[in-house]
Amino acid sequence: MNTPSIDLKQLLADAKETHPGAARAIDRLITLAPMFQSAARDMAGAYGETFLRRADDRVAEIDFLCNGDPEKFDEAIQAYVRFCLEFARKQAEFLKTGKYSFQDFDEMCSELYDDDEAVQSFYLFALLFSFIFSPNYYEFYDFFETEFLSHITDNGTICEVGCGHGVYLGQALSTHPKSQGVAIDISPGALEVAKRMLNFHKIASDRVDFAQDDLRKRLNRDKGMAHAIICCEVLEHLPDPQHALHELHRILRPGGTALLSAAIRMESVDHLYVFRTPEEVIEMIERAGLKLQASRVVPLAKGNMQDEEERRKLAEDPRVPVGYICRASK
């Protein structure tokens, strides 16, 4: 990102007072993996004070999950570092072959989602730090806050499918105190973490139903049960995202709102379905019967993301991985 060059030392010194959690995360990250200095500088340059505020929030959640143990916190950061390197390595391979390395959902399940240790010590921590330091996750969260939370009513059931750590649902139920929550994931290890996350956010346990279920199949939920659905970073993990979207449409009540995201030509430790363009995702969403209301495209590349024109150009470059997120209604 071509943003004003930030003096990290100065930033850390200032943030120590105002945003101690953010300062600690940056300090530990660049100490353990100095190669992330430019990422920290870019994020602070591009998103300023909001970056620090959000980082503080995420760090409070991570601290809670780590029971305040600084060693565990460092291990969580190392998980993020490995996750990023793994991504970069697989992405380079993807650019050569045009294929993601995983071809079989069941294999992915046994290697990751069914392995509590892998999910709880590696995967979910890596994702939580991505929300702080990776621009695509950061912008997804920003879209969630500014384009979704403020558009849903507070009188029904918010259902998060593929909730993982549960950050989105925790926040949605905090800001919508009259709503009930449903947290669905295929991974038992993830559901345990989501439960703790909602505890941290002081969401009464009788407000949330946690369920292991599989979005590849018919969800064990009634038609129209949710007035809001969150399904972020899930579609690209499935062999048949079109089926999944039909299923989300089925459980959404008429007039309801869905937050949906997709990774486009972007590998990861567990991506399966290759979306080639944002338009492909939009087509699928509309084919499922949902109406697009607002969307954002986040190219993962060096450039000034504040400049709409540059962002659009980068997003059109077939070699650049892109994050897509939208709000749709039924």
Added chain:
Amino acid sequence: MSQENRTKLNEIIATLLEVDAATIDNNTSPTTIEQWDSLNHLNICVAVEQEFGIQLQTDEMATIRNVGDLVTMLNNKDVACA
């Protein structure tokens, strides 16, 4: 051999980070060269794998913090590097 490998290593890093190979020593790191980000880190590691015929796990790549760490790692993998 050891000196030759060191020259090769410095050249890999210099090319990828677009700096003068003569400026590289064991203390060269992302702190001294701004372009050394995580993507270039991976590029360096992959180029090192290819040049020296070794394999690096992501865990190993994650612990490399400067050129000195790379040199140590090469030696640990029986690639003599000064």
